[in-house]
Amino acid sequence: MLIAHVAVRDERVYARVDTGTQRVHLLSGTPFDGIRPTGESLPLAEVRLLAPTEPSKILVAGRNYDDVVTPDLVVFMKPSTSVIGPGSPVRLPPEAAEVRYEGELAVVIGRRCRDVPEESADEVVFGYTCANDVTAWDVGTANGHWTKAKSFDTFCPLGPWMRTGLDPADLALRTIVNGEVRQSSSTKEMNRNVRALVSRCSTLMTLLPGDVILTGTPSGAGVLRPGDELTVQIDGIGSLSHPVEVHRPGASADLAWSGT
Known part of the structure; x- marks a missing residue:
């Protein structure tokens, strides 16, 4: 569904x-x-x-496609304000010179849960969607501030919808920039599968309905430029597309600082 x-x-x-x-x-x-x-x-x-879910938080698995498996899950966070839906632009902040795309499978949690055993993880997953874990790489590498690097407004495109009843074990994932395939892999290459990610994240904090876990990105992530058109495709789900533009502070009257 x-x-x-x-x-x-x-x-x-x-x-x-x-x-x-x-x-x-x-x-x-x-x-x-x-x-x-x-x-x-x-x-x-x-x-x-619109973005298919309104999460209270987004957890981001790091290094989940690397050759070296980390002893414990590397996890960062994005705020709910980073979420945008299909077709909405990613806006590049002026303070970042190296903003990268990272196509990923996103897990959407279906009910409030804590300390979920791996064998029961499927019971708390509502479905899956496509995601782009946009990251200001130069902001993160300076001092390891990866949550800050991932938290800018518009840095979490999700969509186009949630697919329920999907087996996430071997889904082809592609990221296409301006018509060229830049990432091509499968979720079977993840170091920790969806059940392991859900279980471990639920031991760190309570997960709420609609919360999102980004499962990591394969090799091929690269820099976004103004004017780029990016699409993340995942078999069994669909395609999430969005343009890229420069963020101009104060351009949106409803978001600009009012001085009060």
């Missing part, structure tokens, strides 16, 4: 997506509390896809 978060008229609602008929079937409430159709459906082309 494909579950999206969409803008319909002046509302934001969840919907089940039927790619065969190119229609969305609207849902009542949040899908983490159960799939409750409203009976209303619309053409997919008439709604705007």
Whole structure:
């Protein structure tokens, strides 16, 4: 099942997506509390896809495709304010000269949980989506400030929707920049699989419905430039695409500092 978060008229609602008929079937409430159709459906082309989940936090697994397996999980965090949906631009901050793309599989948590055994991890996963773990590399390498490097606004594109009932063990993952494949791998190459990641993260903190775990990126990550068009494709899920532009402080009146 494909579950999206969409803008319909002046509302934001969840919907089940039927790619065969190119229609969305609207849902009542949040899908983490159960799939409750409203009976209303619309053409997919008439709604705007948003980020498929609104996480309280995003946990980021580091070095999960490296040749050397770390003794314990390397994990960073992104704030909820870094999340954007399909088609929204990644904005490059002026203080960073080397902002990199990192295509990844994202795990979406389905219910509140803590200290989940690996063998039970599937029970707390709602579904999966595509992600770009955008990282200001030069900000992070200076002093190991990787959470800071990953936390800028727009640095966590997610989408286009969540896929439930998917086996994440061997999914082809590709990152395409301006039509050229830059990353090509499979989730089977991860050092720690999804169950291990969910279990370990849940021992560090309570995970809430809608929270996201980014599972690491394969080789091929590179620098983003203004004007780039980037797509992350994962078999069984779909494609997440977004443009890249320069962030201009104060350009958005609702976000600019007011001095009060």
